[in-house]
Amino acid sequence: MPWPKSTKTVRIRKGNLYAADCPTRDVLDDVTSRWGSLVLVLLLESSYRFSELAYLIGGVSEKMLAQALRVLEADGFVLRTVHATKPPKVEYSLTPFGREVAEPMKVLTEFVQKNVGKVMAHRERSKARVA
C-alpha cells in the first residue's frame, strides 16, 4: 500500500458495540428491525392481539410479524400471554425491560415522523444535484 495512513489517532471504543462479533449488534438489530421497531412503539401505548398488530402495521406479513414478535419475546422485551379461550386469544405486551428500549425508539420514530417533509425536500435537492 503506497498510500499514507490516516493522520488522526483513532480512539478505540470502550464498549464493543462496534466489534463485528459482539452480541450487542444482534440485539440492536432486533430492536431496530423494520417490524420490531414498530411493534415496540405500538406496544408502548397498549397491549395488542396478534391480529390487531397485523392490522395496525400496514404491509407486514403474518410471517414477518410472528418472527419479529418471537425474537422480541426471546430477548425479554415482549410478553406473550395466551388466553385459552375459544377462539384462542393472544395478547402481546411490553415487559418493563421492553418499555425501557421502546422509549428511545419512540422518540426516534416521532422525530422522523415530524421531519419527513424536511428529509424528502433534502432528497429532492440531492437528486437535482446529480441530474
Add this chain to the structure above:
Amino acid sequence: MPWPKSTKTVRIRKGNLYAADCPTRDVLDDVTSRWGSLVLVLLLESSYRFSELAYLIGGVSEKMLAQALRVLEADGFVLRTVHATKPPKVEYSLTPFGREVAEPMKVLTEFVQKNVGKVMAHRERSKARVA
C-alpha cells in the same frame, strides 16, 4: 370467515408511520439500518474520514459503508466534505439535523450495550424452555 373479529376497537394512528406506503418508513429504515445507526452514533462525538469509519465499525464492507453514508447524506443527516488534497481526504460529519436524530439513537445503543447481558440471559432461558 367463520371466526369472530377482534373485540377491541383499534385506534387508527394519527401519524402515518404505520401506513405501508408512507415515506416515513423509508427514512426510519435509513436511520435504523445496521450500518447507518452506527455511523450516526459515531459521528455524534467527532467527524471522521471514510477509512476511519471503516476501521472503527468492525465487519462493515466498503460498499455497505459508502451506501449508508450516501443515503444519510441524501437525507440531510450527514455532511460530506471533500478536501482536494493529494491524496484526497473526505470528512464526514453530522448536520445539526443529523445530530437530532443521532441523539435518541445513541440513547438506544447505550441502553442495549448496557443490557446485553440481561438479554443474552433471557435468550438462554427461552431456548431452554423450548428444548
Add this chain to the structure above:
DNA sequence: CGGCATCCGCATAGATACTG
C-alpha cells in the same frame, strides 16, 4: 485515499396454503 461498477450466492422477505 475514497470511492464506484460489476458479479454473484445465500439469506430472507413475502405470498400462499394449511392447521389447531
Add this chain to the structure above:
DNA sequence: CAGTATCTATGCGGATGCCG
C-alpha cells in the same frame, strides 16, 4: 384467531477490480 409450513425470487451484502 393465531399462527406454522412451504415455496419462490428478490436483493442484501461480500468480493473483486478499476479509477480520480
